[in-house]
Amino acid sequence: MHLIIDGYGANRKMLESEDMIYDLLDRYPSQIGMTKVAPPQVFKYVGSKPEDWGISGFVLIAESHISIHTFPDRCYVNIDIFSCKDFDSEYAIQELKAIFEFDEIQKYLLNRGLEYSNVEVADLKAT
Amino acid sequence: MHLIIDGYGANRKMLESEDMIYDLLDRYPSQIGMTKVAPPQVFKYVGSKPEDWGISGFVLIAESHISIHTFPDRCYVNIDIFSCKDFDSEYAIQELKAIFEFDEIQKYLLNRGLEYSNVEVADLKAT
Numbered sequence: 001m002h003l004i005i006d007g008y009g010a011n012r013k014m015l016e017s018e019d020m021i022y023d024l025l026d027r028y029p030s031q032i033g034m035t036k037v038a039p040p041q042v043f044k045y046v047g048s049k050p051e052d053w054g055i056s057g058f059v060l061i062a063e064s065h066i067s068i069h070t071f072p073d074r075c076y077v078n079i080d081i082f083s084c085k086d087f088d089s090e091y092a093i094q095e096l097k098a099i100f101e102f103d104e105i106q107k108y109l110l111n112r113g114l115e116y117s118n119v120e121v122a123d124l125k126a127t
Numbered sequence: 128m129h130l131i132i133d134g135y136g137a138n139r140k141m142l143e144s145e146d147m148i149y150d151l152l153d154r155y156p157s158q159i160g161m162t163k164v165a166p167p168q169v170f171k172y173v174g175s176k177p178e179d180w181g182i183s184g185f186v187l188i189a190e191s192h193i194s195i196h197t198f199p200d201r202c203y204v205n206i207d208i209f210s211c212k213d214f215d216s217e218y219a220i221q222e223l224k225a226i227f228e229f230d231e232i233q234k235y236l237l238n239r240g241l242e243y244s245n246v247e248v249a250d251l252k253a254t
Binding site for chain 2: 047058069071108
């Protein structure tokens with residue numbers, strides 16, 4: 001299962017903190033029943049457009065990963081949770097909403113696996 | 128843009144080699160016009176089901192990433208190329224086909240970005 005979230009109107013303090021993104025990637029796998037195979041990698045990025053700076057972070061879990069890319073000046077964040085085993089995507093979304101305080105998200109849920117799979121797309125207003 | 132590939136019938140030698148997955152993640156970003164922000168991380172994984180062992184690898188590129196999870200006993204591989212800037216997805220697919228020798232792929236192409244986006248799904252027979 002691969003849960004993809006693009007979050008809008010997120011809390012800028014969270015998006016601009018390397019430490020908070022690291023802490024999230026460090027503790028979140030066990031919260032949703034996954035096992036890290038290495039410590040997270042987190043970097044600050046400053047590109048050619050100054051407003052597109054942000055934090056990129058990643059943690060490898062067993063045959064799976066979680067990644068986060070933030071754009072603090074745009075209050076925007078991309079999050080991927082990809083696991084070869086099922087997890088509770090609604091719980092994951094609610095947890096991430098509480099952490100990032102999105103106003104709105106675009107969500108994709110892909111049932112990637114050993115058999116052919118399908119895709120479900122939804123716009124969700126944060127509640 | 129986020130290109131997601133699930134490849135079936137791939138070359139087992141490629142899927143089971145930590146070195147070859149590392150080399151691919153090390154050189155592939157520049158091949159498709161991206162810049163690494165850290166060296167790749169690559170690990171061998173052996174889970175509770177012996178046939179589900181494989182190699183997981185990841186490289187962070189500017190506000191983006193490439194990840195690979197292989198299942199050699201199933202000749203199966205999951206590949207994600209996520210970039211905040213556009214890239215030639217057809218070129219990327221052709222390159223990956225040549226490297227992994229898939230018989231067949233399931234492809235998802237998500238136009239994730241700063242505006243709302245859409246999703247395109249396709250089954251492709253390898254040619």
